[in-house]
Amino acid sequence: MDIFHLSREIEASDMSSLEAVINCDEERIRLEKEAEALAGQEDGGGEQLDRIYERLEALDASTAEKRAAEILFGLGFTKKMQEKRTRDFSGGWRMRIALARALFMMPTILLLDEPTNHLDLEACVWLEETLKKFDRILVVVSHSQDFLNGVCTNIIHMQNKKLKLYTGNYDQYVQTRAELEENQMKQYKWEQEQISSMKEYIARFGHGSAKLARQAQSKEKTLAKMERGGLTEKVTRDKVLVFRFTDVGKLPPPVLQFVEVTFGYTPDNLIYKNIDFGVDLDSRIALVGPNGAGKSTLLKLMTGDLVPLDGMVRRHNHLKIAQFHQHLAEKLELEMSALQFMIKEYPGNEEERMRAAVGRFGLTGKAQVMPMKNLSDGQRSRVIFAWLAWRQPHMLLLDEPTNHLDIETIDSLAEALNEWDGGMVLVSHDFRLINQVAHEIWVCENQTVTRWEGDIIQFKEHLKKKAGLSD
Known part of the structure; x- marks a missing residue:
């Protein structure tokens, strides 16, 4: 083979x-x-x-x-x-x-x-x-x-x-596992109750009259047999990490406005032509569209990393934007620990506050103080989230945030985003995350951005049809 x-x-x-x-x-x-x-x-x-x-x-x-x-x-x-x-x-x-x-x-x-x-x-x-x-x-x-x-x-x-x-x-796995764990919990509780009542009996009557002592002995045998047969283990839950973003309060709209924006890396190869739209603090937007359609480019226009060839991007004076993308990992100085990195990036904060800031994103204990080169990609992602969250942005631009996170962590990221009161623009290939957090879906293609009139599941069906894959 x-x-x-x-x-x-x-x-x-x-x-x-x-x-x-x-x-x-x-x-x-x-x-x-x-x-x-x-x-x-x-x-x-x-x-x-x-x-x-x-x-x-x-x-x-x-x-x-x-x-x-x-x-x-x-x-x-x-x-x-x-x-x-x-x-x-x-x-x-x-x-x-x-x-x-x-x-x-x-x-x-x-x-x-x-x-x-x-x-x-x-x-x-x-x-x-x-x-x-x-x-x-x-x-x-x-x-x-x-x-x-x-x-x-x-x-x-x-x-x-x-x-x-x-x-x-x-x-199906999630459902079966939940049912099995439920049964295991019941079995475990029942066994533990049996054991403690037998132990109590043995302790009370083990030295009593012959008859009671005999019964106590037989209970001891039953107990030993149960233990030999292997007792039900207590259900271990997967450690779930809780993410938390600090609430930001309100900024009056329009917070971020695109006015007839045209952009291309060269004037004869335009990616966007005359686009108009606005993003506010209650916006929850997922950008979708084929690779190369300019989703990441659009995020860079929002942050001001790129400047339009024509038209303008208006940002509220007090607007703080934080952007997550894959290349942030390159910003981490891997010889440093997460804690040292945070203290260097945000000087003047005492160590305790920085410990808490990193802890809020599930990086605890030793992981905070060892060189980041020894952390997994997922742990480094958490450092980046902690670093972004410390800036208390009004708006998060997330470009493929799930790449090194496990399923449970993605779910807790979704929960944190849903509880948070700022604005969000997301680029992701994870249909489930989009389904959990996005309220609107914008399609980037053919030099424009248009709003999709359904949810992401319908968009997935549309992609299947387009590729000739649907039944």
Whole structure:
């Protein structure tokens, strides 16, 4: 069986993205040798040989190009992009090429670690539909509940160094686990009550009259037998982190206004043309649209990192904006601890206040004082959230905030956002997060921003139809 673990992006070379996907020549040569060896055996290799021929057929150059092109297209590569050299793509796009290659190779066992991290909503929908039909073995690590629901038929839950298997998708796992834990709690309570009443009896009558002492002894035996048989463990809950943003009070609208804004990185290649809209402190907006449509660009226009070619962006004089994006992690000085970093960024605050600030985002104890290079990506994300929250912004611009967070943390981020009174603009490929926190959905494409008239679930259906994937 061949096992393929997608662990890094495709190397930067002069090969086109299409060639990089098809470039499995070494595999073809190996298979042909294997087939020859098997055919020479007495039993003719049977089933195994059939499998190899099936695989060689899949690698057949005449059909390979068409298949590879379809996969790349599904992941957002236009015809023109398929001809572009891999060295001209960013890491995120090279990761997509590697994903395309993994799907093209059709291994017996495919291991994917957070495959949706570098994708936009369109590509997520395409990948979900493709993996649903993947007729080999797929093992996936993902924090996107929506994706797990669409793709998985079994869930393995890791807790206390043990693995527990559940059948069904993510929602079914949550339901089954809740039922099992409920029963376990009842069983545990019942056992503990039995034990304490037996112990009490033994303590009271163990030295009493012969008859009572005998009964006490038999209870001791029952107790020992129960303990040997293994007692029900107390239910351990996953540690859930609570995020908290400080409430900001009100600013009179308009807080942030786009007036006939036109923008492009070069004047002959416009991303936005004459757009008008406003964002206030009660806005909860999700920006959606294909990669390259300018979602991150729009956020930079809001913060003032980019200036329009024409028109204007008006911000309220007192408006404080904080933006979360992937590149903030590069801002962290990894030799420092989270605590040192916060004290350096916000001088004049005593250590205790900074400890509390980081603690509010679930970074406690040792994790606050060890060098950040020893923290996981998820823990570093929390440092960034603590750093942003300390500025007490009126408005949060979140660009893919979920990439290194686990499911429970994403849910607590959603809760924190829902309890907070400021404005929010979110770019995310996590349908569930959008569903939890966004009140309006704006679509960025074809140089404009338009409001979508339904919810995100309807938008997902619309994307499926557009890609010709709906039933």
